[in-house]
Amino acid sequence: MEQLELVSFKLCPFVQRSVITLLYKDVPFKLTYIDLANRPEWFRRLSPLGKVPLLKVGERAVLFESAVINEYLDETTPPPLHPQDPLARAINRAWIEFGSACLMDLYRFTTAADAPAYEEQRQALTDKMRRLEEGVAPAPYFNGPKFSLVDAALAPLLMRLDLLNRTHQFFDPSEFPRLVAWTRALTDLEAVRDSVVPDFAPLYLDFLRTRRGHFATFLPAGT
Ligand SMILES: N[C@@H](CCC(=O)N[C@@H](CS)C(=O)NCC(=O)O)C(=O)O
Structure with a gap:
């Protein structure tokens, strides 16, 4: 699987949603913290809304919005955590x-x-x-x-x-x-x-x- 990198702010509840999902599924990932009060230039370039979380999926894509990130993680890693119905x-x-x-x-x-x-x-x-x-x-x-x-x-x-x-x-x-x-x-x-x-x-x-x-x-x- 491609390297997953989650860009985070230590206290952000939205990023935490994805960390929980990744830990629950035992999926390896890298966590990179930024200071939202002093956003690095690379983050400004990558984040369309200037917000965390971001999920870098290898070199292929950068996802934003916690609900979207979690759905992607759920569709690509077992076990499925959304109801079937x-x-x-x-x-x-x-x-x-x-x-x-x-x-x-x-x-x-x-x-x-x-x-x-x-x-x-x-x-x-x-x-x-x-x-x-x-x-x-x-x-x-x-x-x-x-x-x-x-x-x-x-x-x-x-x-x-x-x-x-x-x-x-x-x-x-x-x-x-x-x-x-x-x-x-x-x-x-x-x-x-x-x-x-x-x-x-x-x-x-x-x-x-x-x-x-x-x-x-x-x-x-x-x-
Ligand atoms: N709807 C977004 C909300 C994310 C969000 O508000 N993140 C906060 C940190 S907890 C943020 O990056 N705020 C910076 C800003 O609003 O400029 C999501 O679900 O990912």
């Missing part, structure tokens, strides 16, 4: 898209400038979490006993919600029993645990401190 697959794709919208809400929530904006974004995010709670019946994964691409796509969101809520409680976990169970099943997986750098939690919290949003006022002083 076209309707089930479409439902999974819809929730992957929903997961992307949640990640954008999470970013707005963690960077909202003041208390009113924070509360507005908290409502928007928890409203989406309620939708997700209703849309999922983890047993233990989205589609039942089999881990799927939709799990790989939602795991980065769920682990961040869990980490942030442990740091400063902004939602009541007892309102989201299905999400809590799903999060636990996902974070128990080696592919999910190993999909972030070992010092992910302090790095993420430090990153949020540098954003100086209202959420950062709840964080303990950093190192």
Whole structure:
């Protein structure tokens, strides 16, 4: 198989989706980190939207957009992680898209400038979490006993919600029993645990401190 190289930013939840998929499938790949605040020239040239992830497929192509990258990885490496049934697959794709919208809400929530904006974004995010709670019946994964691409796509969101809520409680976990169970099943997986750098939690919290949003006022002083 051609060399796969994933271009990443250490804290990016979208790249993490592909790292989970690659680790779960045990596919060898190279991970190259860039600093988004100081994008190298070669990255600017390669990335049409200026965003990570990028997946370099040998010398043949550079793919962008995490959902597209994951579908390509799924079509080219075993085992298949999308349901066989076209309707089930479409439902999974819809929730992957929903997961992307949640990640954008999470970013707005963690960077909202003041208390009113924070509360507005908290409502928007928890409203989406309620939708997700209703849309999922983890047993233990989205589609039942089999881990799927939709799990790989939602795991980065769920682990961040869990980490942030442990740091400063902004939602009541007892309102989201299905999400809590799903999060636990996902974070128990080696592919999910190993999909972030070992010092992910302090790095993420430090990153949020540098954003100086209202959420950062709840964080303990950093190192
Ligand atoms: N829709 C894209 C979103 C990717 C994305 O927003 N990546 C962020 C980092 S987590 C990024 O590169 N941001 C740089 C920018 O927006 O300029 C995907 O699913 O791949």
